[in-house]
Amino acid sequence: MSKIAKKEPLCEEIAGKGCSLKKVLDIIGGKWKIMILCVIDYNEVVRYGQLNRAVDGITNTMLANSLKELEADGLVERKQYDEMPVRVEYNLTPKAKSLIPILLELKKWGEENL
Amino acid sequence: MSKIAKKEPLCEEIAGKGCSLKKVLDIIGGKWKIMILCVIDYNEVVRYGQLNRAVDGITNTMLANSLKELEADGLVERKQYDEMPVRVEYNLTPKAKSLIPILLELKKWGEENL
Numbered sequence: 001m002s003k004i005a006k007k008e009p010l011c012e013e014i015a016g017k018g019c020s021l022k023k024v025l026d027i028i029g030g031k032w033k034i035m036i037l038c039v040i041d042y043n044e045v046v047r048y049g050q051l052n053r054a055v056d057g058i059t060n061t062m063l064a065n066s067l068k069e070l071e072a073d074g075l076v077e078r079k080q081y082d083e084m085p086v087r088v089e090y091n092l093t094p095k096a097k098s099l100i101p102i103l104l105e106l107k108k109w110g111e112e113n114l
Numbered sequence: 115m116s117k118i119a120k121k122e123p124l125c126e127e128i129a130g131k132g133c134s135l136k137k138v139l140d141i142i143g144g145k146w147k148i149m150i151l152c153v154i155d156y157n158e159v160v161r162y163g164q165l166n167r168a169v170d171g172i173t174n175t176m177l178a179n180s181l182k183e184l185e186a187d188g189l190v191e192r193k194q195y196d197e198m199p200v201r202v203e204y205n206l207t208p209k210a211k212s213l214i215p216i217l218l219e220l221k222k223w224g225e226e227n228l
Contacts (some may be wrong), residue, residue, distance in 0.1 A: 019221075020221045020222070020224030020225040020228065021148070021152070021217060021220060021221040021224060022145075022149075023224045023228045024220050024221065024223065024224035024228065025145060025148060027228065029143075029144075029145065030143075031136075031139060031143065034135070034139060035136075038135070095227050098223065098227070099223055099227075102216065102219045102220055102223055103135060105216045105219065106135060106138050106216055107133075107134045107135040107138065108134070109138060109212065109213055109216055110134030110135060110137045110138035111134040113209050113212070113213075114134065114137045114138065114141065
Protein backbone atom coordinates (compact mmCIF):
# COMPACT_ATOMS: atom_id res chain seq x y z
CA MET A 1 0.00 0.00 0.00
CA SER A 2 2.89 2.36 0.75
CA LYS A 3 4.11 1.60 -2.77
CA ILE A 4 0.92 3.09 -4.20
CA ALA A 5 1.22 6.10 -1.91
CA LYS A 6 4.69 6.91 -3.13
CA LYS A 7 3.83 6.61 -6.79
CA GLU A 8 0.38 8.12 -6.91
CA PRO A 9 -0.46 11.50 -5.42
CA LEU A 10 -3.76 11.69 -3.63
CA CYS A 11 -5.42 14.26 -5.83
CA GLU A 12 -4.23 16.42 -8.64
CA GLU A 13 -7.14 18.76 -8.48
CA ILE A 14 -9.18 18.02 -5.40
CA ALA A 15 -11.36 21.07 -5.92
CA GLY A 16 -12.32 19.76 -9.36
CA LYS A 17 -15.70 18.12 -9.80
CA GLY A 18 -14.01 15.08 -11.30
CA CYS A 19 -12.13 14.13 -8.11
CA SER A 20 -13.38 10.77 -6.85
CA LEU A 21 -12.25 11.43 -3.30
CA LYS A 22 -14.38 14.56 -3.25
CA LYS A 23 -17.34 12.54 -4.57
CA VAL A 24 -16.90 10.03 -1.74
CA LEU A 25 -16.73 12.78 0.87
CA ASP A 26 -19.82 14.37 -0.68
CA ILE A 27 -21.91 11.25 -0.12
CA ILE A 28 -20.58 10.15 3.30
CA GLY A 29 -19.37 13.51 4.64
CA GLY A 30 -20.58 14.99 7.89
CA LYS A 31 -20.80 12.99 11.07
CA TRP A 32 -24.31 11.56 10.78
CA LYS A 33 -23.99 9.43 7.66
CA ILE A 34 -20.91 7.55 8.80
CA MET A 35 -22.56 7.00 12.19
CA ILE A 36 -25.69 5.68 10.49
CA LEU A 37 -23.64 3.32 8.32
CA CYS A 38 -21.83 2.15 11.46
CA VAL A 39 -25.03 1.33 13.30
CA ILE A 40 -26.53 -0.53 10.33
CA ASP A 41 -23.26 -2.40 9.79
CA TYR A 42 -23.16 -3.46 13.43
CA ASN A 43 -26.78 -4.67 13.50
CA GLU A 44 -27.04 -5.83 9.86
CA VAL A 45 -30.75 -4.90 9.75
CA VAL A 46 -32.23 -2.06 11.78
CA ARG A 47 -35.60 -0.45 12.24
CA TYR A 48 -36.02 3.32 12.04
CA GLY A 49 -36.66 3.64 15.79
CA GLN A 50 -33.53 1.62 16.59
CA LEU A 51 -31.43 3.98 14.50
CA ASN A 52 -33.02 7.00 16.14
CA ARG A 53 -32.03 5.70 19.57
CA ALA A 54 -28.57 4.48 18.56
CA VAL A 55 -27.34 7.62 16.81
CA ASP A 56 -26.86 9.89 19.77
CA GLY A 57 -28.13 13.44 19.32
CA ILE A 58 -29.61 13.12 15.82
CA THR A 59 -32.95 14.82 15.13
CA ASN A 60 -35.81 13.13 13.31
CA THR A 61 -35.39 15.44 10.32
CA MET A 62 -31.65 14.82 10.05
CA LEU A 63 -32.09 11.06 10.33
CA ALA A 64 -34.90 10.94 7.76
CA ASN A 65 -32.99 13.16 5.31
CA SER A 66 -29.72 11.28 5.75
CA LEU A 67 -31.46 7.93 5.16
CA LYS A 68 -33.16 9.29 2.02
CA GLU A 69 -29.83 10.51 0.64
CA LEU A 70 -28.02 7.28 1.54
CA GLU A 71 -30.81 5.37 -0.22
CA ALA A 72 -30.61 7.63 -3.30
CA ASP A 73 -26.82 7.15 -3.40
CA GLY A 74 -27.25 3.38 -3.33
CA LEU A 75 -25.68 2.79 0.08
CA VAL A 76 -28.74 1.89 2.12
CA GLU A 77 -31.75 -0.25 1.25
CA ARG A 78 -35.17 0.47 2.76
CA LYS A 79 -37.71 -2.31 3.17
CA GLN A 80 -41.28 -1.62 4.19
CA TYR A 81 -43.46 -4.41 5.57
CA ASP A 82 -47.20 -3.81 5.45
CA GLU A 83 -47.93 -4.84 8.98
CA MET A 84 -49.79 -2.95 11.64
CA PRO A 85 -48.02 -0.79 12.69
CA VAL A 86 -45.96 -0.51 9.49
CA ARG A 87 -42.47 -1.93 9.93
CA VAL A 88 -39.59 -0.21 8.10
CA GLU A 89 -36.13 -1.77 8.06
CA TYR A 90 -32.80 -0.64 6.68
CA ASN A 91 -29.76 -2.60 5.59
CA LEU A 92 -26.50 -1.85 3.76
CA THR A 93 -26.27 -2.49 0.01
CA PRO A 94 -23.31 -4.50 -1.40
CA LYS A 95 -21.81 -1.14 -2.48
CA ALA A 96 -21.87 0.16 1.11
CA LYS A 97 -20.51 -3.15 2.40
CA SER A 98 -17.52 -2.79 0.10
CA LEU A 99 -16.80 0.56 1.76
CA ILE A 100 -16.72 -0.87 5.30
CA PRO A 101 -13.21 -2.42 5.11
CA ILE A 102 -11.79 0.99 4.17
CA LEU A 103 -13.58 2.65 7.08
CA LEU A 104 -12.18 -0.10 9.31
CA GLU A 105 -8.68 0.84 8.15
CA LEU A 106 -9.37 4.47 9.01
CA LYS A 107 -10.50 3.30 12.44
CA LYS A 108 -7.37 1.19 12.85
CA TRP A 109 -5.22 4.15 11.84
CA GLY A 110 -6.99 6.18 14.53
CA GLU A 111 -6.28 3.50 17.14
CA GLU A 112 -2.59 3.52 16.28
CA ASN A 113 -2.09 7.23 15.77
CA LEU A 114 -4.53 9.24 17.90
CA MET B 115 -9.80 -7.24 3.81
CA SER B 116 -13.32 -8.58 3.35
CA LYS B 117 -12.40 -11.19 5.96
CA ILE B 118 -11.89 -8.42 8.51
CA ALA B 119 -15.14 -6.77 7.50
CA LYS B 120 -17.12 -9.93 8.17
CA LYS B 121 -15.58 -10.60 11.54
CA GLU B 122 -15.29 -7.14 12.98
CA PRO B 123 -18.15 -4.68 13.03
CA LEU B 124 -17.25 -1.11 12.23
CA CYS B 125 -18.20 0.43 15.54
CA GLU B 126 -19.96 -0.84 18.57
CA GLU B 127 -20.73 2.57 19.94
CA ILE B 128 -19.88 5.16 17.34
CA ALA B 129 -21.41 7.92 19.42
CA GLY B 130 -19.08 7.08 22.28
CA LYS B 131 -16.03 9.24 22.85
CA GLY B 132 -13.79 6.19 22.71
CA CYS B 133 -14.55 5.35 19.08
CA SER B 134 -11.38 5.68 17.02
CA LEU B 135 -13.28 6.21 13.78
CA LYS B 136 -15.01 9.19 15.35
CA LYS B 137 -11.65 10.54 16.49
CA VAL B 138 -10.32 10.28 12.94
CA LEU B 139 -13.37 12.07 11.54
CA ASP B 140 -12.99 14.73 14.21
CA ILE B 141 -9.48 15.64 13.06
CA ILE B 142 -9.91 15.33 9.28
CA GLY B 143 -13.65 15.96 8.99
CA GLY B 144 -15.13 18.70 6.85
CA LYS B 145 -14.04 19.32 3.31
CA TRP B 146 -11.17 21.76 3.87
CA LYS B 147 -8.76 19.59 5.85
CA ILE B 148 -8.80 16.68 3.43
CA MET B 149 -8.36 19.14 0.55
CA ILE B 150 -5.41 20.77 2.33
CA LEU B 151 -3.80 17.36 2.98
CA CYS B 152 -4.32 16.51 -0.72
CA VAL B 153 -2.60 19.66 -1.94
CA ILE B 154 0.36 19.22 0.44
CA ASP B 155 0.63 15.53 -0.51
CA TYR B 156 0.66 16.40 -4.20
CA ASN B 157 3.33 19.11 -3.87
CA GLU B 158 5.27 17.60 -0.92
CA VAL B 159 6.16 21.09 0.35
CA VAL B 160 3.91 24.11 -0.12
CA ARG B 161 3.93 27.75 0.81
CA TYR B 162 0.92 29.37 2.43
CA GLY B 163 0.08 31.38 -0.69
CA GLN B 164 0.22 28.27 -2.86
CA LEU B 165 -2.28 26.54 -0.58
CA ASN B 166 -4.53 29.57 -0.62
CA ARG B 167 -4.66 29.49 -4.42
CA ALA B 168 -4.93 25.71 -4.75
CA VAL B 169 -7.78 25.13 -2.31
CA ASP B 170 -10.64 26.59 -4.28
CA GLY B 171 -13.03 28.77 -2.29
CA ILE B 172 -11.28 28.69 1.09
CA THR B 173 -11.08 31.93 3.09
CA ASN B 174 -7.92 33.14 4.79
CA THR B 175 -9.41 32.53 8.23
CA MET B 176 -10.50 28.98 7.39
CA LEU B 177 -7.12 28.11 5.89
CA ALA B 178 -5.16 29.58 8.80
CA ASN B 179 -7.39 27.84 11.39
CA SER B 180 -7.33 24.51 9.56
CA LEU B 181 -3.53 24.60 9.30
CA LYS B 182 -3.21 25.42 13.01
CA GLU B 183 -5.45 22.48 13.92
CA LEU B 184 -3.68 20.10 11.54
CA GLU B 185 -0.37 21.20 13.08
CA ALA B 186 -1.70 20.72 16.63
CA ASP B 187 -2.97 17.24 15.69
CA GLY B 188 0.46 16.31 14.36
CA LEU B 189 -0.53 15.97 10.70
CA VAL B 190 1.16 19.02 9.23
CA GLU B 191 4.56 20.54 9.94
CA ARG B 192 5.14 24.28 9.62
CA LYS B 193 8.58 25.65 8.82
CA GLN B 194 9.35 29.34 8.96
CA TYR B 195 12.42 30.73 7.20
CA ASP B 196 13.62 34.10 8.38
CA GLU B 197 14.01 35.65 4.99
CA MET B 198 12.62 38.89 3.69
CA PRO B 199 9.72 38.50 3.11
CA VAL B 200 9.29 35.67 5.65
CA ARG B 201 8.81 32.32 3.94
CA VAL B 202 6.47 29.78 5.55
CA GLU B 203 6.26 26.24 4.23
CA TYR B 204 4.11 23.26 5.12
CA ASN B 205 4.69 19.54 4.71
CA LEU B 206 3.00 16.35 5.88
CA THR B 207 4.30 14.57 8.99
CA PRO B 208 5.02 10.79 8.85
CA LYS B 209 1.70 10.30 10.70
CA ALA B 210 -0.22 12.11 7.95
CA LYS B 211 1.73 10.24 5.27
CA SER B 212 0.60 6.95 6.79
CA LEU B 213 -3.00 8.11 6.33
CA ILE B 214 -2.62 8.83 2.60
CA PRO B 215 -2.82 5.17 1.41
CA ILE B 216 -6.19 4.83 3.16
CA LEU B 217 -7.49 8.01 1.54
CA LEU B 218 -6.25 6.62 -1.79
CA GLU B 219 -8.37 3.54 -1.19
CA LEU B 220 -11.38 5.72 -0.51
CA LYS B 221 -10.68 7.52 -3.76
CA LYS B 222 -10.35 4.21 -5.64
CA TRP B 223 -13.64 3.05 -4.13
CA GLY B 224 -15.22 6.26 -5.43
CA GLU B 225 -13.82 5.65 -8.91
CA GLU B 226 -15.29 2.16 -8.98
CA ASN B 227 -18.61 2.86 -7.29
CA LEU B 228 -19.72 6.45 -7.93
